[in-house]
Amino acid sequence: MTDISCDILISGGGIAGMTAAAACGSAGFSVVCVDPAPPVTERDNAAADMRSTAMLQPARRVLEAAGLWEALAPHAAPLQIMRIVDAGGETAEARLTREFRAADISEQPFGWNFPNWLLRREMVSRLDALETVDFRPGTATQSVFTRETGARITLSDKSRIHARLLIAADGRHSPVRQAAGIGVSTRRYGQKALAFTVTHPEPHENVSTEIHRTGGPFTLVPLPDLDGKPSSAVVWMDDGPLAQTRFGMEVSAFETAMSERSCHLFGPLTLASHRTIWPIISQKADRLAAERTALIAEAAHVVPPIGAQGLNMSLADTATLLDLASKSPDTLGDRVMLDAYHKARYSDISLRVQGIDLLNRASQVSTPALRDARAAGLQALYAIAPVRKTLMQMGLGVR
Template sequence: MDHDIVISGGGIAGLTAAAAFAHAGFDVLCVDPAPPVTDAKTEGADLRTTAFLQPARMFLREAGLWPGLAPFATPLEVMRIVDAGGETPEPRVIKDFESQDISDEPFGWNLPNWLLRREMVTDLQKLERVTFRPGTATTSLFTREGEARVGLSDGTRVRCRLVIAADGRNSPMRQAAGIGVKTTRFGQKALAFAVTHPIPHGNVSTEIHRTGGPFTLVPLPDRDGRPCSAIVWMEEGPKAERLFALDDTRFEAEMSERSCHLLGPLTLASRRTLWPIIAQEAERLSGQRLALVAEAAHVVPPIGAQGLNMSLRDMTVLLELANAAPERLGDAAMLDAFERRRMPDIRARVAGITLLNKTSMISAPALRDARAKALDALYTLKPVRKTLMQLGLGAG
């Protein structure tokens, strides 16, 4: 064999998987068609952020990645849900879900995606068991009972025991294996960017619901002496495109109004990026000698910090199975067990987040009123509130 594992995809999920399996003693090749963009000012930089919830941080520690990330992480102590669905963009219901109700630690820790790639690539370069080849794509997959053969864009072919597809929602490896997907389109797009503001965020992540989708402010470290947050602003596609095209002054006015001025006037601190919003799940999580993880397996709207945290749960299970019987890496029994353990959670979370997103999009006044009452009722019942927070962290 050339390698124990070939990972298709060098995004955050793929880089994390490479480090985790290398630390566990497996020989790993990780490839990606594009070199990672590791500077926020470079064209193509991913300006979104990722909130690593408690179980995800534990996995990053085991993979040896957390020490390099911790100095840049902003803790999330409170998840604030705001309903602003009245006639004017003003808060009607504000509810704080506090981490101290269920844990001595924050819910999670937030980091910019471009910075995650920078630090993870730096760490991978120190690992003898990882070969990282950015600028190289997977082009073909041939499997048999005992091995997989992966064709690469440089004309070579490598043999391995397991292929991990971490190559995105349009996964070439998933397509090569003939695994279909179920896709839900919401007609939404998300604007992602960073802002500064005069009122400190206090390590509170704030999700404001009105129409079109949530407007979420996630804490970042101060920038130039001013409090700073990352924003994901979801809207119906045509409105999102109109907002994206506005000049900075008009855009700042609109986003400040949409934020209900909770942190004061917002000032752009980065360029804007635009992303389509879908929900998607693969029909299967595995094929012969192939495991699907991250967006190759599931895509959800950016609500409740579930996306990448679901991905790290995929890898946690896969790594547990690999460590339990290294000699059976990539065989049918291991991959069947992976599918059985992950598929129920994936289906439940994709369905739940899809429902939450549709609820956040409603525009009819009566339904907006019902949404506000439901939030108030759920929060008031302390056992329900604690259960929802625990489920959000991945319990259950």
């Protein structure tokens, strides 16, 4: 059995966990990062994550601090416009379209979109290059024991890690959160989301398009061209049984269904990847910290994929932890630091979880009267310029 000491152990090697490892390692902290599942870094692998992530403006600063941005930038699809379409009439066609332009509040795009498999590829490369980070894919956290002076973690490879801070980035069912005795509040919607990549004849012109009809939004987020054709990442949320049926459709039937649901805004859509599916929930941990333990990402909060909030909230967690650690490295992981982390993040997380919950429930409505009310609400918010700009700034996480 090997005993190792480090500053930080990160349990969870998804996108959030690897970003946190790169950021903390780049800041000079010694880091061990573990995950039971090795990351899939090839697009054509059947297990590849076909979702994409829009990194909003504040997230770029985290990626730069982590030494990741330079490698990611050539693959970025900038998000200049967020378009919301209400298609809640009798037929699946746009009846109200409103565009929120980044130029109204900033010289930069709202953010930059990346395929998740590509993010994993570049993050693995960065961790391999950092002498301060020991990345162990295929290794799980087996047990955790904490005390005021530190944490002792036993891994599946029989190593025992002594860490000053344990960061839980191990997902919505976080074993580390459970070991810390932190409860969660969960809301289930009866929805599932399909994620896949498409090509289309009409260019997206760096516009992210969210189409509301019933069951949940159908969102197309710009990607770089694929095989010379405009390409977008799609997340299609709907009632669970309907999404499950579409998941198993023959490709030609699925392409017909998704083209109709997109209101043919980009012409007929062609499936350019395999499909993945997952259930939609909202979830929030009762606290963000326990003895020598901090929760980030889906261990701390889960939201439906609306408004590009999920991973950007996660990177805000990392930025806050790293700021506190860098200001006072001698107190890394102590009670005062972790109380400050909880206080700094919990109110913002609560507000965003509640706000996205309301947006998602509005997107699910099926009766004509409620669809009309949703369209009227969109129009009212958009029509008042100061309100429109404030909403865009809040969505970015900036003031």
